[in-house]
Every structure is written in C-alpha cells, then in structure tokens.
Amino acid sequence: MTANSTIEYLKSSSTDNFFLLAGPCVIEGEDMALEIAGKLLEITQRLDIPFVFKGSYRKANRSRLDSFTGIGDEKALRILAKVKEEFGIPVVTDVHEAKECRMAAQYVDILQIPAFLCRQTELLVAAAETGKMVNIKKGQFLSPESMAHAVKKITDSGNNQVAVTDRGTMFGYQDMIVDMRGIPEMQASCKCPVIVDVTHSLQQPNQSCGVTGGRPAMITTIARSSIAAGCDGIFMETHPDPASAKSDGANMLPLDQADRLLSGLTVIRQALNSLS
Numbered sequence: 001m002t003a004n005s006t007i008e009y010l011k012s013s014s015t016d017n018f019f020l021l022a023g024p025c026v027i028e029g030e031d032m033a034l035e036i037a038g039k040l041l042e043i044t045q046r047l048d049i050p051f052v053f054k055g056s057y058r059k060a061n062r063s064r065l066d067s068f069t070g071i072g073d074e075k076a077l078r079i080l081a082k083v084k085e086e087f088g089i090p091v092v093t094d095v096h097e098a099k100e101c102r103m104a105a106q107y108v109d110i111l112q113i114p115a116f117l118c119r120q121t122e123l124l125v126a127a128a129e130t131g132k133m134v135n136i137k138k139g140q141f142l143s144p145e146s147m148a149h150a151v152k153k154i155t156d157s158g159n160n161q162v163a164v165t166d167r168g169t170m171f172g173y174q175d176m177i178v179d180m181r182g183i184p185e186m187q188a189s190c191k192c193p194v195i196v197d198v199t200h201s202l203q204q205p206n207q208s209c210g211v212t213g214g215r216p217a218m219i220t221t222i223a224r225s226s227i228a229a230g231c232d233g234i235f236m237e238t239h240p241d242p243a244s245a246k247s248d249g250a251n252m253l254p255l256d257q258a259d260r261l262l263s264g265l266t267v268i269r270q271a272l273n274s275l276s
Helices: 003-010 030-047 073-087 098-105 121-129 147-155 182-190 216-228 255-275
Strands: 019-023 051-054 091-094 110-113 133-137 162-166 194-197 233-239
Touching: 003 133, 019 030, 030 051, 030 073, 030 233, 030 255, 051 073, 073 091, 073 098, 098 110, 098 121, 110 121, 121 133, 121 147, 133 147, 147 162, 147 182, 162 182, 182 194, 194 216, 216 233, 216 255, 233 255
Parallel strands: 019 051, 019 233, 051 091, 091 110, 110 133, 133 162, 162 194, 194 233
Antiparallel strands: none
16 A cells, blocks of 8 residues: 555545554564454444554563563564455554664555654654655654654655654653644644544553553543544554553553444544534
C-alpha cells in the first residue's frame, strides 16, 4: 500500500467515521497478533471504522535493562507482514533510529515516530524518504503548536502523508494529561490528521519499581472526550490478557472490551456529524 493510498484508506469510511490504529504494545508471537487483528477487524468492519493494525517489532525505550524488548526484529516484522497479507489491512510499527526506517518500510505501511524522538531530524527525514506514511507521536514535553515543525520536516523531505498523535503531556513526575484544546490546535497548525493515543496517555511513568503504571479505567473517558473534541483517529493498545502482556499491560484495554468502546465512540461521532 502506498502512502497516498494509506491516507485515502484512513478517510474511506462511508459515514465519516474516525479511524483506528490498534493492537498490542509489542509483537509477542504470531498467534497473538492474528487473534487481536482478527477480532478488531470484525468489529471495525461492522462499525465502518478504517482499521490499521499496530504492533512494535521492538521496544527500545524501557526503564530497566531486564525489560522485555521483543522476539527479534525480522521475526516480528514478518508477523506484521503476515497480518497485512492475511487480513488485507495496513500495519504500523515504531522506528527508533534512521537506519531502521528502510528495513521496517519493507514490511509496514506506516512508520511511527515515538514521542521522545519527535524532534530527531535525522530520524524524521529517513522515515519520510521511505515514501511511507509517517505518524509522529507528540512529545510529552511539547506544545501542540510546536508539532508543526516536526510535520514540516516530513513535508519538506517530499512526503505529504503524515499524521500526528497526542499521547498526553507530563503533569508532575508520574502522571500525564490530555488537553483537548490540542486537537483543534494541531489540526489547524499541522494541517494533517490528528490522532489521540487513549492508552499511553494514561500511563504513569517513572515508577520507583522501574515498571510503568497506568489508569486503564479511564480509557473510555479519554476516548469519548477525544471523539467529542473532533479528533480524526484513535490509537490504542489492546491485549486478550493485559495482566500477562510482556509490555505496557498496566494501561492496555482488554480485548473483550473493544467492541463496547468502539461502538460507543461511533455513536458519539455520528452525533457530532449531525451538528456540522
């Protein structure tokens, strides 16, 4: 799928619905990835939500040296490619260094820039030059308007297929907030789709134990608020059993709750559309 067709796909809902980027934090194995993708695809097809499967092939930003980072780069990327082939949907993964972009682009449709790396010019340019769509996570330390500079690095590199994702702003040492004003502000300043990450924005990082905490009970609140504020897409991590997830289980949505959440968000989006 080309970058242009990826953007077109995200806008393909016949009811002007939001789109969804969702999946596990990290690829743990083929069976798990296929299970999550299949369940989410069934839900999103029924609700007319364009769906992109998300999975990190490797986790580079961990608090502790003994934290799980992945099953091997090529193995995980091949699983992402299998999800894409088997279900006919786009896939997205994170990249952490410029040298990774070309490798990952062989397997996925969207390259995602982690929030802590959103100012890394070499990484942004390398991602843009693959020709793939680029999704830039907003740094927890940046204002919404400043993301326009990150977007410009992509477009000035000859790639107009870009989106930005808000994943919360640091609020003290161990909490984050999502400022809903940032959604229309980034839509106006970045001139691209704006996504809200409704699970990472509920992380509680920097815990003394070295394992990030979270507030998953608030996922519905953040997701509903984001749709009501007019975001273009939702990003979330989900797992059949978050308690056993190898990464970020503390802030994931249980997979069996996805249908109820997404159905409710669709109702809110339809109500919002009726006011336009």
